[in-house]
Amino acid sequence: MSRLRIEASTPLCLLQDAGRFGVRHLGVTQGGGLDWRSLSWANWLLDNRLDAAVIEITLGGFAVVAEDECVLALAGADLGAQVDGEALAPWRSFRLHKGQRLQFTRPLLGARAYLAAPGGFDAPKVLGSSATVVREALGGLDGMGRPLAKDQSLSYSGNSVMLLRQLPAEQRPDLELDAPLDLVLGAQIGEFSGQSLFDAFNNPWHLDSRADRMGIRLLGTALHYQGQPMISEGIPLGAVQVPPDGQPIVLLNDRQTIGGYPRLGALTPLALARLAQCLPGASVRLRPVVQEVAHREHIDYLRRFN
């Protein structure tokens, strides 16, 4: 077993895995890393299961000291990581010698970095997952849904791979990519005014600072829903719901399980991975896509992890 001691953390540094499944009918949310793609690559770099428990670091402010020799992997945002003051770029596995300090300073590119350890960080599984959901007091290091905190100890029990790896440049997700976010059209799409449909897919949307792991609000031209009030129903990951003020909200991993606002549809998982790396104020566009096409693209992408 190898250990790390946390020297600095924030309420936005959380133990996460791919999420909590099979319990949503009980009102338990999905949880899990917001950028599933970077989380998966972090695990891939260490030959882990792609859903092993990692640390999601949002914006920075996190530091650990190795108490044993450690091999770790870093993927996702460039949060100005340094090992004993020397810059460490993401998308690679690396070694920390005993006593070395890894710290994340500030966001240089993207918003969320994923730190993985061989076999995944040790944490109890609560309702099948270690994903930290603060609101539900589930998951995390102690199972009670608390964020990571200074002086806590992280450990892992997997065997350290000797060979350090880098993700080939052509495989690295481009966090600066300014492509529209694909949205699978949903059942209420026909109930929005024609003008609203035009606006939704032709105007830019700005990410509000009112954003958390439940959802991100998009600011732009207000959209008008003309249908009947809805009865609450299940909310899929990435659903773009439109409350009465007309400003859409993209619902993320920690969303409520059911809700009654009309929806344009739901962002694809790849669009969500990109959205999770955008900072407040960023501008995004939406692009409609049909379910079958989005499904094929997603399956194609998953082959890269083989």
Added chain:
Amino acid sequence: MKLRVEVVALDCLMVRLFDQIAEANMPWMLAASESLRSAFAEHLIDLVPSYTTLMVHYDLNALSPAQARELIAQALIDLSPNARTRGTCHVLPVWYDLSVGPELSLLSQRSGLTVAEVIRRHSQREYQVFALGFAPGFAFMGLVEEALAAPRLNTPRKMVAAGSVGIAERQTAAYPVVSPGGWNLIGRTPAKLFDRHRDGYSLMQPGDTVRFEAVGHAEFINLGGDDTPLEAQA
């Protein structure tokens, strides 16, 4: 029942069974749930029931959208509710008291009924669990009789005690854990509504039925209830 299957996400389909909330929906909803669970088997990631719908979240590695639709169609052919799909009946003890249920007086004023009569009427009915949501183990139950229906508070409370029993419109519910909330509070139950160490975790499951039973303060405390008034907790 008029069945529709709608696209809601890359790997989710919404099965819409009804257009209205009704207690009579429940046997059908339960039968459909059971049938969908067995049709999708290990390819089902989550099945999220609500009042009139069942959201199917399936494994996109195993099924294409077309295959998922086919499975849904097969599962729902010849659907019929039967006794096997009835839920559990629960009796939840409730200490109805103004100190933990401050809106008892409001409901009494609105309805013109005495507080005792409000309590009697709330605890006399058997309610259906339509859906769980808002928080783990939070069961939306109904329907309370018209006289007791009341809109949510204009300003939700920042903190509602665990076990608090409330009414919103014609629904009733109990808060599993301390949380913010805007329902009209009428009492408190000592029942542990969500327990990570219990089989099935949640005391109540969609399709179960619930009756509230008025208990006195002594019994409430005996059953493990916490009588700290709301104001003292805020």
